[in-house]
Amino acid sequence: GAVVSQHPSWVICKSGTSVKIECRSLDFQATTMFWYRQFPKQSLMLMATSNEGSKATYEQGVEKDKFLINHASLTLSTLTVTSAHPEDSSFYICSAVTGNNSPLHFGNGTRLTVT
């Protein structure tokens, strides 16, 4: 079955630094990837929708200059948390689809802790 690999699964960084999270579709081409954020004990919040070769569409309230999304190829999307702060500590989860009406496949998530 289709696999989405997310890396790293766990990262600790210091406040003020930037962290890059990768989301790869291993055996299919992902035309669209979604990035979510999950606060502890809460449900997912959609951050942005990323289409290959075009700018990501951010949800209201998500700072696009802070959460940089790049979807440069059909198998890779990256989320960079710039100038991270402790309040950015969260789980970040990506999902990918191959096209219209195709199943959604999830990565295993990245736990970011900012100290």
Added chain:
Amino acid sequence: AQSVTQLGSHVSVSEGALVLLRCNYSSSVPPYLFWYVQYPNQGLQLLLKYTTGATLVKGINGFEAEFKKSETSFHLTKPSAHMSDAAEYFCAVSDDSGNTPLVFGKGTRLSVIA
């Protein structure tokens, strides 16, 4: 470790008929349970969630789900399907530690026939 099984990758119902989407979970700790819906070309939306308390949870768009610990189930129902309910539905499990991400089922596609 936690896991989710959604029985039936595709469910088809007639407009006005009962919708029943099945979800069984496995968890070694008290679970938090969620149902999400994904409309075509969109991200996930939360339908409802169970954390603690009342086992029958009501969500948006007339959906509800009942947490049954003895059956390790959290099935999603709606009394009367609308055409607009056609979408992909995902069940997910987490725990109350705040230390683990959501674990998703593979999804169930709901088709509604006029």
